[in-house]
Amino acid sequence: MIDMGAASEQESIARTFVAARATGAALAAYPGKMPETLAEAYRIQDVAIARDGRRVGGWKVGRIAPELTQAYGDNRIAGPIFIDEIAEDDATMPVFAGGFAAAEAEVLLRFGDVGDGDHDIETVRDCIEEVRTGIEIASSPFAEINGHGPAVTASDYGNNKGLVLGPPIANWRERDLIAMPVEFRIDGVLVGAASMAAMLDGPFGSALFLIRILRARGIAIAPGTCVSAGAITGVHDIRPGQRAEALFDGQIRVGCTIAAA
Template sequence: MEGREAAEAIAQAFVDARKAGSALIDYPGAMPESLDEAYGIQGRAIGLFGQQVAGWKVGRIADALVDTYGINRITGPIFADAVVVENGAAPDMPVFAKGFAAAEAEYLLRIGHLPESFEGEWTNEAVAGYVDEVRIGIEVASSPFPGINDHGPAVTVSDFGNNNGLVIGATLDPNKDFIGWPVALTIDGEVAGTGTAGTMLDGPFGAVRFLFELARDRQLPLAPGQWISTGAVTGVHPVRPGAEVEASFGGDLRVRCRIGDDRHD
């Protein structure tokens, strides 16, 4: 198979595995070498998956690979049935136990409205006017393919950017300067990582700018109300079913989840 048929087959394999909750020990085809190929697979998979896109996760490309790919971020869809608002109790968030699974502390920005056109140059200041809410959260990164992050960003992009869920926590004042806040993520009470948003390239609003540019250049289907999970502040932390995850922001704001073991095993 070549071209579109190969991309369709890879997309179908990932969609089938995700719907069945089963692992893909090997990548289901020839691994994409370019982001063009990868986003082509992702776009086909979004159509095949048939669920509402409620947001987009943004991830960072390793510094050593930025020159190769010509960009420093990637994205993937977050589907509506995988978005949970934490209301005091830690929600169960399923993962692919025999695939890849990780938790990430992230700032979440919601798109309030969109410009009439994405054409032209975008700045962080310009996109900030289209964000109507800022929250803390946890991205659950999981894929049926255990090696999803081991073969470069194109492979990661091809399976929904390695997203499998989003936990939405407390609201922040969007005018508050949270960039320097200390952020920590714990797994079963042990600190897995710490950091600040100031170390994340050009910050959370830079992730929104990146998506506006993708909407301009790749027709990424952004929509009002979608959440942007803007990138892992403390790192990508492997988890297993049963793990208790907590992310703290600024010392006193917390969001939690439990890694589920009853759906993807």
């Protein structure tokens, strides 16, 4: 039986977030009863995607803190990335000036044909056509989006506001991506350095997770869909006027300038 009260609440939350994102307005408080489960969060997200009307060109995947995975029943969350917010290297990327804003160095996977079969950490590689460097722009009208647990984060598009596509990683099938060093700078200052070894089971684990969660939600993965596989060096606060730059393997650069939405 459908809980009409809960459905109405989810509709109201989704409507408020979509309107705030369309106008660039900040939200001083969460616009309703905060979701307590990922199932509730994805219902809000699904309503918002439908109301938004833009085409989804990719998905961001974010990690759930280890101490929260048991309570939420998963170790990652997902959120849509709209096609009009996917930009090339050196783009200007908007954020919500009165809300939450951050930038993250990420590896981007581009799906080919996923098919209907089951995959594991090895066979999922056959579904990937390209691996690129990139930067995820994490931003929400609600400044405390990451302060109330992963369900709240997931409910507003997973806290995504865009994706910067950097150069591809050549010969990625033969390379040890997990060991690749990554650095992140804001206005030229080093703010994070790490490798993908810190990313649970790495970017291909993120691809596996996304296939599973989208199938459960009845969402098809079209060929060409991007996956922003998760923060490598951390989630780095950023503000309009600043420049973000990621350096992969000491030689592959991708950057963007931040502006107010």
